Amino acid sequence: MDKELELFRALCDETRFKIVKYLLTGRKCVCEIVEKVGRAQPTVSLQLSKLEELGVVKSRREGKKVYYFISNQKVKGLLAKKDFSKWKGLDRREIEWYPIIDENKCIGCGMCVTSCGRNVFSFDSERNKAIVANPYNCMVGCTTCSVYCLQDAISFPDKEYVRNLIRKHGLLGKAKTELLKMKE
Numbered sequence: 731m732d733k734e735l736e737l738f739r740a741l742c743d744e745t746r747f748k749i750v751k752y753l754l755t756g757r758k759c760v761c762e763i764v765e766k767v768g769r770a771q772p773t774v775s776l777q778l779s780k781l782e783e784l785g786v787v788k789s790r791r792e793g794k795k796v797y798y799f800i801s802n803q804k805v806k807g808l809l810a811k812k813d814f815s816k817w818k819g820l821d822r823r824e825i826e827w828y829p830i831i832d833e834n835k836c837i838g839c840g841m842c843v844t845s846c847g848r849n850v851f852s853f854d855s856e857r858n859k860a861i862v863a864n865p866y867n868c869m870v871g872c873t874t875c876s877v878y879c880l881q882d883a884i885s886f887p888d889k890e891y892v893r894n895l896i897r898k899h900g901l902l903g904k905a906k907t908e909l910l911k912m913k914e
């Protein structure tokens with residue numbers, strides 16, 4: 731059977747879908763999964779076995795507990811599609827954090843285009859230059875592409891810009907609340 735069709739079939743069942751969504755937040759033991767999805771343990775165990783059979787999850791025994799985690803990157807990508815319009819509840823378009831390319835330095839190596847996981851860049855083949863096509867997809871505070879650019883053609887605002895946002899909008903408190911939610 732077609733691999734992608736198999737994956738969609740794996741996620742078509744409500745219990746399996748709930749399990750996989752929960753596992754997006756990290757590895758979990760069976761009792762945590764049972765509690766979260768609100769189904770009887772035999773049902774959850776059966777669906778976990780199916781997900782394992784279908785190559786969606788893997789399990790690992792640690793002491794007396796068995797932990798499950800998503801092993802299929804395609805499934806992760808499919809379900810983890812992020813909405814980049816907000817950052818910590820703030821309108822992303824009001825945050826001036828994105829890469830700026832110095833065209834005189836860019837040699838069109840493509841490292842930034844092929845490494846950014848948020849589709850921030852595109853490539854102008856005619857001019858052999860990278861372009862910042864979706865600036866507000868950039869993760870606030872991330873500077874990874876500037877590390878990869880051997881020409882030092884990519885720059886970002888000073889990190890104090892982000893730190894001031896954290897102070898101004900009380901984001902430390904929000905982070906604590908998020909942490910607590912992740913444990914639920």
Ligand code: SF4
Nearest residue numbers: 836837839840842879
């Ligand atoms: S990594 Fe630097 S040199 Fe390479 S395409 Fe991007 S900006 Fe240009």
Ligand code: SF4
Nearest residue numbers: 846850868869872875
């Ligand atoms: S800083 Fe990170 S998220 Fe932003 S464009 Fe570069 S690699 Fe992508």
